[in-house]
Structures are given as structure tokens and as C-alpha cells.
Amino acid sequence: MNAWRRIVAVILLTATGAVVGLAASVSLTTGTLGAATVATPRCTTAGLSVLQNLSAGTVISVTVGVLPAACGGATLQVTVNNGVTNASGSAAVPGGGGSVTVTLGSAPAVSASDQTDLVLVGP
């Protein structure tokens, strides 16, 4: 009878060992990882009116119009480049949009190829 018990014990130990072998696993830890992509929206894609205000052959300010209400609260930055020098200024867009006159920090001379750049930042 003791022989039978030994046989059964050996069989059980063998089977148990196999199960333990299958259950073995590696230890895994991880750091954090967070990522996101978001569109940078435009407050308007419509055309804006741009008018240079002149004084004695120089550009002293720029009036930007047709600004929609969606641009309200944004900061309008304007730069006039006459090919020799450039002058910039900025102003806040009213909450309801409309038009904004930006006074330039200096008054570049009017030329035949003035370039006016503008950007709306925020809100």
C-alpha cells in the first residue's frame, strides 16, 4: 500500500511541477506615457480688409477690417515691410470683432512693394 502512495505522490508532484512551469512569468513594470495631438484652430478663414494709413509718404498705421466675432479678444499683430525696413504694432480685437487700427512703432516710407503681414493670436 505504501508503494501505491509513493506512486501517486510522484504523479501528483510531476503534475504540479508542470503547472508551476506554465505559470512562470516575467516581472513587468512601466513608466507613464501620455500623448495628444490637437488642431490649432483659426478664428477666421475669410478674407480681411487691410488698409495702410499714410502720412507724409510714410505708413503710420494699418486698419484691419471684416474681423468676425470669433476673433474677439485676440491680439492682432501687424508688420509693414518696405524692403528696407519694417515696423510693427499690435492691438486687441474687440469682443464683437469689426475693425482694428494698429499703430506702428515707427513709420516706414511708402514703397511700391510694401508687404503687410498680420497674425491673430488667441483668445
Next chain:
Amino acid sequence: MKRIVGAVLAGLMTFGLVLGMAASLNLTSDSLGSQTTVVAACQAAALNATYTSSYTAAAPGPGYTVGTVTITGLAATCYSKPYKVTLATAAGASLGEATGTTPSSGTTIVVTFSPVVAATSVTAISVVISG
């Protein structure tokens, strides 16, 4: 008693045959271990990006460019971790990437792009924080 001995012998013979068949293959194995764990973000609260633009006469200008992006809303759980910020076009093309380590205090990350990026082209921003 003879019946019992006979049954035991028959069983051992059968068991022995099975073992004999199983022993006919020579099989080895490389190790294989697996585990699964969750990859979590360091914070769930939203971050907000704002842009600082300036006029640049040289390339990529003449025109307005973005040289600094300020990201607010950083939580303490994301302190002192590596980050990457990418400005991209609508088609997903990268305009510039800035890397650094988040601060160890405060709620703001100031990201500087060098060279600066044309503001007209920026239509998407991607942020990843790891570690």
C-alpha cells in the same frame, strides 16, 4: 489479491506504454514569459497651448513665426519628466520639434523652438510626456 495485482500490472504496462511514446520526441524550448500592464498618462487633466508670435524678416519669413509655445495646466504628477512638442501642418508634416524636461514646480511649460516656425503653417500641435 491476484486480481488486484493483475489490474495493477495492466495499469503499469499501459502507463509505461504512454510514457514510452512520449519519450520518443526530443524537445527543447527557449524561455517564454509574458506579462501585461497598463501604460497610463501622468495626468488626466487637460493641458492648454498658447503661442507667442513675432515678425521674422529672414527665413522662414518674411512673416510671422512661432518661437515659443507655452503649455499650462501641468500637474505635479508630471513634474520632471521628458517631453516632446511638435508643431505640424494640416497634412501632419512636422514643422519643428522641441524637447526638454518638465519643470519640478508650477503649472507651466515654456517650450522654445529653434529655428522658429512659420505661423501660417502651424495647424496642429502634438505633446508627449513620458517617464
